[in-house]
Amino acid sequence: MSASNKKQAAKEKVVTAKAQTVAASKRVIPSEVLFISREPEVSDFSIYVMGEEVRPSFCKEREYLTWSVPSHLVERFAMHEFVVQNRIIRGED
Numbered sequence: 001m002s003a004s005n006k007k008q009a010a011k012e013k014v015v016t017a018k019a020q021t022v023a024a025s026k027r028v029i030p031s032e033v034l035f036i037s038r039e040p041e042v043s044d045f046s047i048y049v050m051g052e053e054v055r056p057s058f059c060k061e062r063e064y065l066t067w068s069v070p071s072h073l074v075e076r077f078a079m080h081e082f083v084v085q086n087r088i089i090r091g092e093d
Helices: 003-025 071-077
Strands: 032-037 047-049 052-054 056-058 065-070 088-090
Touching (some): 047 071, 052 065, 052 071
Antiparallel strands (some): 032 065, 032 088, 047 052, 056 065
């Protein structure tokens, strides 16, 4: 391998490492955000946001409801009456 080839390979390695560092430091928007009922619930209920139904599922113990809300609906879901009243809370990020 010639000196210029080694130099070029070293440059590519540095650029790749820098690109990976920058990409890792950028804020990643999750595809879904988890919301959880604050208290145990007896039955499940769907919430409609902008014409789309967000269905809940029970936790393993079948006490609390969880909603996996798509990222494009999170802001509007957070405006729902139950979220505002803290009946439903946002999961830990």
